[in-house]
C-alpha cells in the first residue's frame with residue numbers, strides 16, 4: 001500500500017495544477033454590473049477552485065486503481081479484505097467535514113450577510129421598482145416617480161443607487177433574472193417577493209446582452225421572448241429619462 005502513496009500524490013498534484021491552470025485561463029466571470037455580482041462571482045470562483053483538487057483526487061484514485069490493481073482474466077475468488085487503512089477513512093472524514101463547515105461559513109454565511117439574505121439586514125433602498133410579470137411581458141412601475149412602463153421593452157436603472165424590485169405575477173410563476181447583476185427572484189401570483197441590487201456601472205443590452213431582464217422560469221411558449229432590455233444610466237441621466245417618460249405619459 002505504502003509504495004502507491006508517492007506516485008498517487010504526484011499524479012494528484014499534477015492533475016490539480018493542470019485543473020487550476022485551466023480554471024485560470026477560462027473566463028468564468030462575465031461583466032459584473034452590480035455589487036451583488038462581485039459577491040456571487042467570488043463565491044463561484046472559490047467553489048470552482050476548491051473543487052479542482054477534490055475532483056482530481058477522485059479521478060486519480062479511479063484511474064490509478066484501474067491501471068495498477070488490474071488483474072487479468074475473470075476473478076475466481078473475492079480479494080482479501082483490506083484491514084490496514086483505518087487512517088484513510090478517518091482523514092477523509094475530517095478533511096471533507098472541515099471543507100463542508102468552511103463552505104457553510106464562507107462563502108455561505110458571509111455571502112448571505114453581504115447580500116442581505118437569510119435574515120441578515122437588508123440595506124434600505126434608494127429606489128423601489130414594482131415588477132409585474134405576465135405571460136409574456138414585464139410591467140415596471142417606479143415607485144414615487146409616477147412612471148409605469150406597461151409591457152416594458154426597456155428597464156432603466158440608475159448607477160450607484162440601491163434598487164429594490166418588488167415582484168409579483170398576474171398569472172403563473174415567472175422569475176425575474178438580470179444576469180449582469182446576478183440577481184434572481186421568483187414572481188409568484190398572489191405574493192410579493194423582493195430582491196435588491198446596486199448597479200455599479202452604466203451599461204446597456206446593446207453593449208452587453210447580459211443587461212437584460214429575462215424570465216428564468218419556463219412559463220409557456222413565449223418564455224424565451226420574455227425579455228426586456230436593461231439600461232443603467234448615471235443618476236442625472238436617469239432622472240431626465242424619468243421626467244421624459246412622465247411627460248410622454250401625460251401627453252394626450
Ligand SMILES: [Cu+2]
Pocket residue numbers: 133134135136173174175215216217218219223226
Ligand atoms: Cu415567464
